[in-house]
Amino acid sequence: MGSTVPSIGKGSMMHEHNPFQELYVTDSPDLKAFVRLFSDVPVHDAAPMFRPGNVVLKGTQGAGKSMLLNLLRPEVRLAYWQARERAHPFPVKESRFIGAGINLTKSGILDFGQRPVSNNAEHERAVLPLYFADFLNYFIVRDILDSVFLAAQHQEAFDSMVHSELFDDFAVAVCQQDCWFGALEGVASMTDLTAAIDTRISSYRKFHNFILKSIPPRIDATRSTIGEPISRVAELLRMSGVLDDDVEIFVRIDQVERFSRSDVIRRDLGREYRRMVNKALGLRDARVSYRIGTRQHAWEDDLTIYGTADQLEKLRDYRVIDLDANMRRGEDTKTWVFPRFAEDVMKRRLRQAGHESAEETDTLRFVFGSSPKPHDVAAAYVGKKNASPQRAIRPDPAWPDMWRRKLEELFEENPLSAVLAAAWLRQKKPCSSEGDAALEGTSAPWDSPYWKKERVRQALTQLAARTSQRPKWWGKEHILQLSGGNITIFLSICHEVWDAALRSYRRVETRLFGEMPINRDVQAVGIQTASDYWYDKIPEQPCGADRQRFMDVLGSQFKTWLLEDDTLSYPGRNGFSLAQSDLDSVPALKSFLSDASDYGDLVAVRHTTKERDRRRRTKWYLNPILSPHYQIPESHVKEPAYLSTDAILDWLSDASVLLGNGVQVAHSQRGKGRRKAHRRQSQEDSPSLFDVD
């Protein structure tokens, strides 16, 4: 099997290939590529993955959940050993494990409920989760055995932890366990055991393919309870000596959100299946450890344990690894992991492609350079078209001539400062004492770091619009910000920038790649293409067309707000905030927004409010990568628009999105005349930066 990323030598054609061509190589079944390109940076923050105990791995799409869970697959471990060039990325002392799991899509487990098993609906609802649990048990046990077989065939790769001479003794011991209720009677060898398990799984599948008329009575009489057969097999593997005593069993169940979000599974049943998985975790059974992959909000949907009113308890029943939180930028940038991750991923890709820049200390800066200072961006917007100060500053006709002249002079010298000054003047009025001082030149309050810090990006957005320029992004800092902690987005940006550079290189017939960093205009083109690519991908996901239309309404509204706010009073209006209690009262809306966040279209962040009621709130922003598409700033400054759920429902109506449960029917009956009032209200309710000053 050849390399999946082109390996290119030195020479004139060496840069004709794009090292970032394949975005998802780490999800690929090409294990050699996985070994070469996998970055172990996220592993450092995922240590619980390789230790006993249940772990829930949360993250939005593309955050790298499946990539990390892949590390537990025995095939991946074998590929690391076979490659020899890299040690597996988990610590040696934590390498004594066998991984197994179930693929919900390919296993056929989602078919449960697609065919009635009973004429009585109530009985059916009661019994289907039990069949589901039985199938899950057998399927995972079979996968554990497959992993053990693979480890037995490759002893060196698996640290000689499997002893195959004891297989048949183990099989006999297994079949004697009461957890099978006699289903495995007669098993005398490992071959018998796997055959018996295969027959049972196959019977279920034949039933769901309408080959069998009914589930065989023998299955009905021997249904196992969730988790117990898995634990017994894990225990007996160690007790019988097939596995060494210190070997852990890790069981992967990825995409758990499918139980509650999939169109191919009945909602009421999906909920019970999810609760059944919760029950497996709730057993707190030290013999086996579960690894659950799930999207952010989908996990919190339902923590109820099947058949009880009990809830799973964080830390007691499971630990959480939140990939989004790990990778997202916090207040303290020193603890931000993502830049290191991105740097490592980029180095690996470039090294694989034989590119010399992979050996730079700061490859990202070497390739992309630094992002521009705001004043340089402003100068670039103005310089290209010799913009008119009248158009860029929009001076108020009522302002005194002296002020107008001062702003025009300032514009010649520093356009960004002039835009900020004009906004300041609109807030403070020219004939105030502060205005007089500023006019005399004794102070320039609009240039004080505190005043301009959160207004600069909005001012630049306005300046770009008024000078008919498209806002541009380039340089290391912008690329990291636009990636939003998502490595797939980062790779996509690199891919498009590199492609744009290749096109430019071919066109001008110069050795562009000898001239790092890549030209900023070329980067801007690549970043714009990447942004459009992610916008075009929104309808690719379930219910994505609805969300894309909603994003269009949001993007348009945010842009209007930011451009029409001449006083720069609401720079945080590239997002909106809802009180949690309001959102909880409209479950269909909550679900829609949660999905938008889980699929990575929106970013949701809980925040504290400045309102007196101190209610918990969540603020929502567009995914940063969509900012170039909508031409709004990607940075999130204080105080988004404080809105009511009615305002969001209005936006959904504008986007022709119909939520379930007649929410919008009821909503629309209250009339559209209310919309303007909502918008006014949102202007009035939202704290502005005036409150801060």
Add this chain to the structure above:
Amino acid sequence: MPFSYVYRPEGVLDWLLPRLTVPRWDVLSGVGSEGRCLSAWRTLKMRGRLLQYRLIEVTESRRSRYSEDRSRLVAQHLAEFARLGADDSTLRRCELLGANADIVALADDFLGVTTGSVVFDVSVLPKRFFFPILRRLWTATDDSGRPLLRDLVLTYTVPRAYPVGPLSENASEWASLPLFGGAYRGLRPEMFILSIGFDALGLQARVEQESGLPLRMLIPFPGSPARCARAWEVMRLLVKNRKEESYRVYRVRTTDVSDAFDRLCILTQRGARGALLAPFGPKPVSIAFALFAILTDMPVYYTQPVVYRPDYSIGESEISNVPETHAYCLRLGGIDQYKVS
């Protein structure tokens, strides 16, 4: 491996009917918002070849911005069926995202009345329906284990045009089509074979995620410049993040089931090499995928759209004033026309 050069009878329905020995046919047909839903049924009725029939209306599982337009068009077409003499007691309804059992029940209901010679019109039936129904029709046996259907002909009417823009939206998650989950512990997939059409909702992400599997794409050609351009644009997006040597393109004629079936046989060495199948292309190519998957028990995956445009297609294409309804003989006189070995 060379092409099989097997002759599999097919042709425009109006031309083919008098050349088949079956005097009258039992018909299973879809009713929907597209005008072409009437074509095959009307042709059989007007030629006096119609015996038993069942009409299937696939209803919406969720209301959408298109719901009202869709309902109006469906009502128009039902009225037209009635005007032509259809009995409304033959109408069966099922939700688009209905349970597999509900879809199978449609096939079984029809199998209960058929006399053994069947025309199955798939022109307006979603893949989620026509795949499992075809499987039931193909594999149905009598008490002695012999195939229940002696003759099985599939029909597909080419529309006059397609509207500009996406034809469907809000695709579901990547999942196997009902009854097409593939064999348990079947052949390990060695390639990813997909057919390309106008839309590929959800397919791009899957193509990127399966980047380790060689991609084999069946693209409809020849066709009108506009249709070809649209399919090639979909293909361009699909391979955007793929290295060039990891994919290959094969041209198949839009209405040629036999050609597409042979291509699948060649790619998989007559089913000896495992593949993931994803039919996103024209219906006749999808028919080939369905037949091939039934015969090899390979899995077929799809992202079922939840919302279809009511004007998914416009009118019906005609050849010499006759609707361009293609008829494909899958089984004649008890002899299967499609085999993998």
